[in-house]
Amino acid sequence: MLVLGIEVPVMKQELHFSDKVGLIDHKVNSQIDLFKEYGGVIPEIAARDHSNKIIKNFK
Numbered sequence: 001m002l003v004l005g006i007e008v009p010v011m012k013q014e015l016h017f018s019d020k021v022g023l024i025d026h027k028v029n030s031q032i033d034l035f036k037e038y039g040g041v042i043p044e045i046a047a048r049d050h051s052n053k054i055i056k057n058f059k
Helices: 034-035 043-057
Strands: 003-007 012-018 021-031
Touching: 012 043, 021 043, 034 043
Parallel strands: none
Antiparallel strands: 003 012, 012 021
16 A cells, blocks of 8 residues: 655645555655745745646656
């Protein structure tokens, strides 16, 4: 059995892939650089960026 764990706090996205033996892969995508120019998080941009990055991580 394969298990996928997804955690999406405001400024990053984490994906954990594991099986019955243990962790297979762990990916972290940060949005800190994306929001430096804005001085804070913009929810619409954050959601769009999370969607684009999660799709790339499954390929």
